[in-house]
Amino acid sequence: MKLKYYIDDRLPIGQMVLYAMQWFILAVAVVATSVFVAQGTPGEKLFYAQKLFAVMGITGLVQVLWGHRMPLVVGPAAVLLVGVLSSLGAGASVSAIYTSIALGGALVALLTFGNMLRFVQRLFTPRIVIVILMLIAFTLSTVIKGLVFPAGASEGVHLFGLVFAVVGCVAMVVMNRTLKDVAKSLVIPIALVVGSVAYYLIFPMPESADSAVSLRGLLLNDVEVSASLVVAFVICYIALLINDIGSIESLGRMLNVDGMDSRLKRGVRITGVMNVVSGAMGVLGPVNYSMSPGVIASTGCASRWALVPATILLALCALYPDLIWVLLNIPNPVIGVILLFLMGTQLAAGFEMTHNTKSVQSFADGLTIGLPIMVALLFQMMPRGVVPSVIEPLFGNGFAMGVIVVIVMEHLINRPAK
Numbered sequence: 346m347k348l349k350y351y352i353d354d355r356l357p358i359g360q361m362v363l364y365a366m367q368w369f370i371l372a373v374a375v376v377a378t379s380v381f382v383a384q385g386t387p388g389e390k391l392f393y394a395q396k397l398f399a400v401m402g403i404t405g406l407v408q409v410l411w412g413h414r415m416p417l418v419v420g421p422a423a424v425l426l427v428g429v430l431s432s433l434g435a436g437a438s439v440s441a442i443y444t445s446i447a448l449g450g451a452l453v454a455l456l457t458f459g460n461m462l463r464f465v466q467r468l469f470t471p472r473i474v475i476v477i478l479m480l481i482a483f484t485l486s487t488v489i490k491g492l493v494f495p496a497g498a499s500e501g502v503h504l505f506g507l508v509f510a511v512v513g514c515v516a517m518v519v520m521n522r523t524l525k526d527v528a529k530s531l532v533i534p535i536a537l538v539v540g541s542v543a544y545y546l547i548f549p550m551p552e553s554a555d556s557a558v559s560l561r562g563l564l565l566n567d568v569e570v571s572a573s574l575v576v577a578f579v580i581c582y583i584a585l586l587i588n589d590i591g592s593i594e595s596l597g598r599m600l601n602v603d604g605m606d607s608r609l610k611r612g613v614r615i616t617g618v619m620n621v622v623s624g625a626m627g628v629l630g631p632v633n634y635s636m637s638p639g640v641i642a643s644t645g646c647a648s649r650w651a652l653v654p655a656t657i658l659l660a661l662c663a664l665y666p667d668l669i670w671v672l673l674n675i676p677n678p679v680i681g682v683i684l685l686f687l688m689g690t691q692l693a694a695g696f697e698m699t700h701n702t703k704s705v706q707s708f709a710d711g712l713t714i715g716l717p718i719m720v721a722l723l724f725q726m727m728p729r730g731v732v733p734s735v736i737e738p739l740f741g742n743g744f745a746m747g748v749i750v751v752i753v754m755e756h757l758i759n760r761p762a763k
Contacts, residue, residue: 349645352415352600356648364646367531368418368655371640374533375420376401376659377672378680378687379629381492382429384439388555392562394673395663397421397628402660404619404631409652413593413612413633415602416641416649419656422632423691424477424588427484427744428581429629432574435741436729440569443627448575449582450620450630456586457614468752469587471702472710476717476751477584478695482688483718484725484743489688492681505547506678509540513682514689533683540679551674555666565627574738580745582620585632589616592633600647713754721747 350356356364376398383393405419425446432442456462469477493506513536520532593612597605612633620630641647662668698704705711725743732740739745 347645348641348647350648350651352602352647352649354648355650356646360646361651361654364648364651365654365658367640368416368652369658370531370534372401372405372418372420372655372659373662373672374537375418375634377537377675378533378683379421379426380673381677381680382426382629383673384433387551389562391555391666391670391673393628394669395666396563396626398669399660399663400619400623400626400628401631402656402658402662404615405652405656405659407619408612408615408633409649409656411611412615413597413608414649415593415596415600415608415612415637416647416652417592417596417612417637418634418640418652419631420634421629422585422588423481423485424581424584424632424744425578425629427481428578428742430488431484431725431742431744432577432738434729435737436734437571437574437738438569439627440565440567441571441574441738442578443565443624444568444570445574445578445624446630447621447624448570449578449585450617450622450624452579452617453582453586453589453620454614454617457610457617462586462590462610462613465583465586465590468756469583470755471698472704472713473748473751473755474587474591475695475698475702475704476714477587477748478691478698479714479718480721480744480747481584482691482695484721484747485684485688486722487725489681489684492677492684495677502548502678505544506681509543509678510682510685513540513679514686517683517686533687536683536686537675537679540682541675544676544679548676553667553670564625571738573736573740577739577742577745580748581742584744584748585616585620585630586613588635589613589633592635592637595635596637596641599641709759713751713759717747717751717754720750 350360380390380394380397383390385393401419401421408417408419409415429442429446432445433439456465493510494503495506517532517536520535524532590609590613593609594605597608602608616630616632623630699714705714721743723743724740724746727741729737729741
């Protein structure tokens with residue numbers, strides 16, 4: 346691929362500002378669409394968002410300088426978002442959830458020693474990866490519904506959500522097809538701004554809140570270990586690991602960089618360590634996003650140095666609660682519609698991978714993909730109290746149950762005869 350700037354090229358100041366702002370806007374949009382997971386009072390939610398921005402910015406900076414040393418966007422892991430929301434729905438405590446995230450991060454870091462990463466990669470066949478891509482989208486469907494049509498909101502808010510879902514998704518598809526170069530990476534930020542402005546032209550702005558920032562609130566108040574919840578998040582982290590490896594390796598192949606084995610180990614290890622930090626601070630853990638190759642291909646800039654000021658700015662956002670408050674008050678219907686579009690692209694990636702890898706050559710192959718998704722939806726919608734409380738955090742996590750089923754079907758039930 347012909348590029349203007351390669352991975353270690355230093356940029357002129359003007360180009361540095363242009364490309365850094367592009368990465369910064371993209372990173373802000375990625376983080377902003379995840380802050381709705383925060384719990385508590387408005388002040389506590391604001392402090393949560395500040396911590397989340399700080400962790401993502403610092404993780405991105407460390408990755409670019411000392412980790413995989415490639416231009417990859419870092420953001421909250423969607424699979425952990427699914428895990429947290431499912432666990433909250435199953436009645437798990439916040440302390441137990443984020444303790445499990447810290448333990449999952451430690452597991453990911455430990456797997457980078459020796460040859461364990463290669464073993465995990467062999468375990469996850471293309472069909473299993475396809476199911477994981479689709480499970481994230483399907484198990485977020487109830488969350489998206491709750492965002493687009495917020496519980497207790499007026500009919501006007503619900504009508505806005507419906508109209509924006511139709512108009513917004515079509516507009517984002519059109520922009521994704523027609524915009525070129527740098528502009529193509531601005532589809533989500535444009536949708537955030539336009540949707541929010543349209544919403545607040547109709548409905549009143551919420552009152553501002555002071556951040557509940559405190560040294561005591563910087564870390565989890567309690568360490569609470571729930572065995573079934575840990576198992577559920579270990580499964581989520583296996584999916585996160587595959588996502589992280591895929592993002593690093595795909596960009597490495599695209600840019601034809603050297604030393605990929607060491608880059609991969611360093612990158613995944615930092616992801617694991619920073620997930621431990623995230624869990625200890627009570628926020629979602631980071632992962633390397635796979636959107637970077639598309640941005641690089643459209644702009645022609647693969648210099649990792651453009652991400653240094655972008656990640657520093659992302660971390661500095663945490664020091665400005667007024668800015669975070671604005672991002673925190675992006676209307677739920679707008680976030681829901683953007684997630685709807687993003688999960689549509691997630692499903693599209695799964696279908697594309699199914700075609701490219703020829704993963705469905707028989708009815709049994711199709712069943713290996715289809716049944717785990719249906720089982721995941723069943724467990725995701727399961728009423729509370731159906732199973733004993735000690736295992737409810739695992740069985741109430743549709744994503745985790747779907748992954749378990751597809752692994753069993755792929756490697757045991759529908760294992761090809763030798």
